[in-house]
Amino acid sequence: MTTLDVIQVVLFFVLLIALTPVLGKYMSKVFTGEKHVMLPVAGWLERLAYRFSGIDPEEGTNWKTYTFSLLVFNLAGFIFVFLIQLVQAHLPLNPAHLANVSWDSAFNTSVSFMTNTNWQGYAGETTLSYFVQMMGLTVQNFVSAATGIAVLMALIRGIAGRNAQNLGNFRTDLTRATLYVLLPLSILFAIILTGQGVVQNFKHYETVQTLQGAKQVIPMGPAASQIAIKQLGTNGGGFFNANSAHPFENPTPFSNFLEMLAILLIPAGLTYTYGKMVGSTRQGWTIFTVMLILLLAGLGISLYGEYASNAVYGHLALLEGKETRFGITNSVLWSTITTAASNGSVNAMHDSLTPLTGMIAMINLMLGEIIFGGVGAGLYGMVIFIILTVFIAGLMVGRTPEYLGKKIEAFEVQMAIIAVLAPNFIILVFTAWASVSPAGLQGLNNAGPHGFSEILYAYSSAAGNNGSAFAGLNANTVFYNLTLGLGMLVGRFGIILPVMAIAGSMVKKKITPLSSGTFRTDNGLFIGLLIAVILIVGGLTHFPALSLGPVVEHLLMNHGITF
Amino acid sequence: MKTLVISIKIFLFFTVLTGIIYPLLVTGIVQVIYPSKANGSMQMKGKISTGSLLIGQQFDSAIYFTSRPSAVSYNPLPSGGSNYGLTSAKLKALVEERRKQFIAFNHLDSLTSVPGEMLFASASGLDPHISPQSAFLQAERIASARCFNPVQEQKLMQAIDSLTEPPQFFCLGEPRINVLLLNLETDKIR
Numbered sequence: 001m002t003t004l005d006v007i008q009v010v011l012f013f014v015l016l017i018a019l020t021p022v023l024g025k026y027m028s029k030v031f032t033g034e035k036h037v038m039l040p041v042a043g044w045l046e047r048l049a050y051r052f053s054g055i056d057p058e059e060g061t062n063w064k065t066y067t068f069s070l071l072v073f074n075l076a077g078f079i080f081v082f083l084i085q086l087v088q089a090h091l092p093l094n095p096a097h098l099a100n101v102s103w104d105s106a107f108n109t110s111v112s113f114m115t116n117t118n119w120q121g122y123a124g125e126t127t128l129s130y131f132v133q134m135m136g137l138t139v140q141n142f143v144s145a146a147t148g149i150a151v152l153m154a155l156i157r158g159i160a161g162r163n164a165q166n167l168g169n170f171r172t173d174l175t176r177a178t179l180y181v182l183l184p185l186s187i188l189f190a191i192i193l194t195g196q197g198v199v200q201n202f203k204h205y206e207t208v209q210t211l212q213g214a215k216q217v218i219p220m221g222p223a224a225s226q227i228a229i230k231q232l233g234t235n236g237g238g239f240f241n242a243n244s245a246h247p248f249e250n251p252t253p254f255s256n257f258l259e260m261l262a263i264l265l266i267p268a269g270l271t272y273t274y275g276k277m278v279g280s281t282r283q284g285w286t287i288f289t290v291m292l293i294l295l296l297a298g299l300g301i302s303l304y305g306e307y308a309s310n311a312v313y314g315h316l317a318l319l320e321g322k323e324t325r326f327g328i329t330n331s332v333l334w335s336t337i338t339t340a341a342s343n344g345s346v347n348a349m350h351d352s353l354t355p356l357t358g359m360i361a362m363i364n365l366m367l368g369e370i371i372f373g374g375v376g377a378g379l380y381g382m383v384i385f386i387i388l389t390v391f392i393a394g395l396m397v398g399r400t401p402e403y404l405g406k407k408i409e410a411f412e413v414q415m416a417i418i419a420v421l422a423p424n425f426i427i428l429v430f431t432a433w434a435s436v437s438p439a440g441l442q443g444l445n446n447a448g449p450h451g452f453s454e455i456l457y458a459y460s461s462a463a464g465n466n467g468s469a470f471a472g473l474n475a476n477t478v479f480y481n482l483t484l485g486l487g488m489l490v491g492r493f494g495i496i497l498p499v500m501a502i503a504g505s506m507v508k509k510k511i512t513p514l515s516s517g518t519f520r521t522d523n524g525l526f527i528g529l530l531i532a533v534i535l536i537v538g539g540l541t542h543f544p545a546l547s548l549g550p551v552v553e554h555l556l557m558n559h560g561i562t563f
Numbered sequence: 564m565k566t567l568v569i570s571i572k573i574f575l576f577f578t579v580l581t582g583i584i585y586p587l588l589v590t591g592i593v594q595v596i597y598p599s600k601a602n603g604s605m606q607m608k609g610k611i612s613t614g615s616l617l618i619g620q621q622f623d624s625a626i627y628f629t630s631r632p633s634a635v636s637y638n639p640l641p642s643g644g645s646n647y648g649l650t651s652a653k654l655k656a657l658v659e660e661r662r663k664q665f666i667a668f669n670h671l672d673s674l675t676s677v678p679g680e681m682l683f684a685s686a687s688g689l690d691p692h693i694s695p696q697s698a699f700l701q702a703e704r705i706a707s708a709r710c711f712n713p714v715q716e717q718k719l720m721q722a723i724d725s726l727t728e729p730p731q732f733f734c735l736g737e738p739r740i741n742v743l744l745l746n747l748e749t750d751k752i753r
Contacts, residue, residue, distance in 0.1 A: 007734050045580070053572035072570040080574070123641035135582040142581040143574075171573055178577060187589060194593040197617055200601045201590065205640075208605070208612045210620040211746055212627065218615055218639055220603060224593065225586040242642035245686035247617035248603065253736020312649060313658070317679030320654060321644040324631065324680050324692035327737035331686075349644035349686045450648035472646030553650055562652040 001307055005329040009299075012257065012333065013292075016264055020288065021281075023265060024272020030180045031153050031173065032277065038180045049175050057175075060166035063504025066154050067497065069170040070147060074114050077143060081110035081136040085128070094129035095204040096219070101127060108481035113140035115492035116148055116374050118230070118237030118344055118467035119484060121476040125219040125240050130202060137237060138226045142186075145233030145266075146177035148376030151496050152270065155380050158503030159404055160278045162511060167503055181266065182233060189262060190228035197251030200224035223248055231262035234374040236344030236467045244334070244347040245323055256326055256347060260334055263343045267372040270379050278404055282522040287382055290530050291340075294371045298360045299336045305356030306332050311560035321349030332357060339364035342374035344467025351445070351454065351470040355557060358453060358470070359550035365460040365468075367538040368423060368495075374465060380499045386521065387416045387502070389533045393519055403521060405511035412505060415498035422494030423463035424541045426487045430459045431545065439479035445472025448563030449556070453549035462487035606743065613747070619691040620743055625708035627746045628693070628701050629668070631680050632661055635688035644686045658682045669704040692739035695727045705749065715752050722748045 029036040050057050061069070084091060085106035089099055101109070105122055112119040113136070122128065128137070150173035157167050194200050203220045210216050223239040227249050230237055240246040250256050268288065275284020306328050309315045322331045331348035338345055339361040350361055364371055370381040386403060391413050394401025401408040434440025434455045444451040454473040461468055462484040469475070475484060512518075520526060593601040604616040614620055619630050621637040630637070634645040647654035661682045666673055678697045680690075702723060706716040726748060727740050 004730060004734055011734065049573065049576050052576050053569050055569060055573065069566055069570065072566050073574060076570050076574045080578070123643070125639065126641045134586050135578060138586060139578050139582040143577055171569065174573070178581065183581065183585065186585070190589045191592055191596075194589075194597050194601050197600045197604050199603050200586075200593045201603075203602065206603065206605065206612065206615075208614045210614050211743065211750075212620070212622060212624055214621065216614060216618070216620065216637065216639065218603060218618055222586045222590060224601070225589040228589075229581075240642050242644070242687035242689070245644070246642050247615075247619075247687060247689055247691055251604075251617050253731045257735050310649070312655060316658075316682065318649065318683070319679040319685075320647060320649065320683035321686045322683070323686050323690050324694060324739050325690075325736050330736065347686065349646050351646035351648060352644060352683075352686075354649055445646050446648045446651055448650060450650055453648070470646070470648075471643070472648075553648070557650050562650050562655050 001303065001329060008257070008329060009333060012260060015261060016268055019265060020268045021272050023269030024284070025276065027181060027269055027273040028276035030176050031273070036180070038184060042179050042184070045179050046175055049179070053171070055171045057169065057172045059169050061169055062165045063154070063158070063167050063500050063507070066167050066170045067500040070150065070496070073143075073170070073174070074147065077140055078110050078114045081113060081140060082106050084132055084136050085109065088129045088132050091129065091131045093131035093134070093202065096129070098127060098129050104478045104481040105476055108485045111485040111488050112467065113137050113235070113237060114144055115465050115488045116144035116233070116235060116342070116377065117462065117465040117488045117492070118235045119462055119469065119488065120237055120467070121481055121484070123241035124238055130221050133226060133239065134222060138229060141226065141229040141233050141235045141237070142178050142182050143174065145182055145229070145235065145375045146174045148374050149177040149181070149270070150174050150376070151499060152274070152376035152380045155383060155499055155503045156274060156277045158506040159406060161507045164508050167507060182229060185232050186225070186228040189232060189258070190224040192258065193227060193255055194224045196255035197247070198224040198227060198255065199248045227259070228262070230345060231259045231343065232266060234263060234267060234341050234343040236338065238345060244345045245349070250347055253325055253330065256330055256334070259345075260337055263337050263341050263345070264372050266375045267341055267378045270376065274379060280522065283404070286522045286527060287379070290527050291371050291382070293527070293531060294534070295336065295340050298340065298364060298371070299333065302332045302336050302357040302360045303329070305354040305360070310354070311558050312562060318354060321352030323347065335361050336364070338468060339466060340371035340373070342369035342378060342464060342466050344461065346468050349471060350457070350468055351472045355550040355554035358457070359546060359554070361468070362453070362457055362460055362546065362550065363538065363542070365457070365464040365466050366424075366427065366542045367534055368420065369464040369466060370534065377465065377495070381419075381495060384416045384419045384495070384499065385530060385534050385537075387412055388420070388537070389526070389530045390519065390521065392533060393529060397519070399517070399519065402512060402518070405514065406506050406509045407512070412502050415502045419495045419498040420537060423491045426463040426490050427456070427459045428541070428545065430483050430487055431456045434459070434479075434483070437479070439477065443474040443477060443480060445474070446563070449549050449553040450563070453553065456545055456549050458484060459487055463491035465491045606747070608747070614743060616741060616743060617691055619689045622742065622746065626705060627749070628698055628705065628742050629681075630742045631690050631693060632682070632684040633688040633690070634684045637689060639689055642687045642689050644688060645684045669701050671700060675700070691741050691743060693742055695723060695738055695740050698723045698740050698745060711752070718752045719749060722752070
């Protein structure tokens with residue numbers, strides 16, 4: 001690593017920390033209904049949305065109604081995206097005359113975009129029309145992110161609320177998240193990205209004659225508008241197959257820097273919003289610190305993995321699956337961030353990362369996407385771990401555990417356990433199944449332990465709602481489309497349902513005032529405990545699987561063994 | 564039932580807003596302020612388009628600078644990398660072969676250390692850049708294939724220098740050189 005590499009990394013984190021309270025404060029105003037700068041600009045749109053759909057924005061709902069509205073809304077989105085793919089050949093805006101999508105791939109893609117995963121078994125430029133990309137996928141990019149934020153808001157109201165039932169209103173939260181947070185940032189960001197060279201047009205694919213006289217067909221499309229929200233909403237689904245490695249999606253180091261910032265911006269800001277809304281910004285910063293420590297630890301190991309010499313390639317710069325303009329540091333910084341944040345867009349091919357760096361990416365997915373995580377989703381996932389930590393700490397000192405003045409009882413802990421186990425169950429069981437079934441094995445691109453890693457990564461990515469891949473695995477088969485689709489559903493709703501149940505149970509509880517006997521959740525001791533619980537739960541669950549994949553591959557590579 | 568109707572209506576609202584109005588609005592704005600970039604940074608040679616500055620091309624002729632290896636042979640439909648793991652024996656063999664080929668093609672000393680990007684395929688398969696070092700290693704072969712005199716060869720070296728893009732804003736990314744631009748410039752040397 002050179003000094004310049006270090007400067008880029010430091011600059012990135014300084015900006016992230018500086019922007020966290022700015023955006024966080026703004027978002028807390030948006031969701032508590034205070035006055036904010038976007039009201040004069042987009043307030044009319046919000047009123048229009050309510051009038052058009054017949055929503056009473058002030059109507060408070062209990063957790064069951066809130067969750068039911070969420071599920072129905074998501075189902076509507078799923079059905080729409082599924083159907084338009086099946087008939088895209090008959091729809092407008094299909095200049096490349098792409099055929100209808102197969103049912104299993106359409107199922108997988110619509111689940112994937114509804115659940116904020118954006119796993120892609122298909123290649124965008126040769127599969128989906130502009131119509132599907134815009135009307136189907138761009139829309140889901142927005143509303144799946146807004147759904148994540150809405151669930152977090154309901155949980156916060158559950159924790160901080162004193163009003164026996166009211167968790168707010170799903171449609172109000174959804175509308176505000178989209179209109180005041182996601183949309184304005186996306187418009188701004190899409191314009192800046194185009195200034196760097198990202199394409200944004202409705203032209204036909206362009207045929208050019210290369211300098212050597214060969215024919216090259218260059219795909220076009222409304223990419224910038226989708227890429228902006230794909231990063232800001234921690235979606236990650238590329239307009240083109242190579243995702244953010246494609247020069248039309250990420251043309252310069254500056255676009256790369258901004259896209260990385262966009263990935264973490266809202267999840268980081270939400271930690272501050274959380275602190276603000278539960279009445280203590282220290283609580284928010286505590287969570288932020290835990291996330292940052294885990295992220296930096298992963299980044300350090302990842303950089304070491306890529307820069308250390310190895311027995312197969314010696315000191316050669318390992319640029320397989322990396323772009324010249326980004327180099328190693330920016331590729332590794334991205335791979336760490338995108339897997340920590342449940343984004344899943346890539347600017348380098350993760351399949352070609354060193355075993356150690358690939359393993360960190362996998363661990364980020366396996367810990368449940370809580371290191372910043374998806375917008376909203378990362379933080380409500382982290383609260384699950386906080387509940388476990390408070391519970392364990394309570395057991396150790398023999399006192400009723402409480403968090404922010406509310407008692408944590410058997411029901412909350414049961415729900416938290418379900419939320420932790422559901423995605424892990426998917427990862428382990430499906431990986432085992434795919435590793436021994438012909439349908440699973442025929443998709444492999446690599447032999448030896450790396451082949452196993454491809455499968456393990458795929459299910460970790462699906463269950464974590466991340467969407468990145470060891471992309472050598474050919475997952476566009478009925479087997480993978482269905483099992484991964486199911487994995488994404490469990491990874492999303494297997495957490496949302498228990499979280500909403502916790503919110504519904506917490507909101508009814510009385511707040512006990514702070515006393516000298518209260519176990520503090522905003523100091524260094526708690527940071528240490530929380531990190532320990534996260535690593536122990538994740539480690540106990542996944543260490544055996546990891547040792548069959550990246551761990552053994554790392555050891556073998558250091559002996560110069562290839563497959 | 565009421566929930567269903569409201570859900571469908573609000574979904575419709577967002578589909579129109581974020582699926583139609585938003586992309587059209589952005590397209591409208593950028594087509595005015597960044598028309599060339601929004602349309603793919605196409606490079607015109609006279610009246611015909613010779614490709615996009617951002618999308619790499621295959622160069623294997625001795626009179627041109629060679630691009631990086633590409634898993635899709637610079638065919639953008641679809642883009643992508645090789646996805647070989649580093650313990651792949653196929654990848655190791657490919658790297659060895661590319662090293663030998665690069666050295667032979669450019670008449671270099673057999674012990675020359677070839678930069679990583681000329682041995683490894685890019686992520687997109689469309690990487691438009693190589694490092695300045697890789698360009699310099701190829702310069703002599705191009706000069707001799709084009710029968711350049713010393714003055715022309717000097718111009719070639721200057722072209723590499725002047726087309727090298729430093730890290731953006733002094734600190735972002737890697738120094739790099741656009742192969743298509745460099746080859747267009749090389750064609751101009753008389």
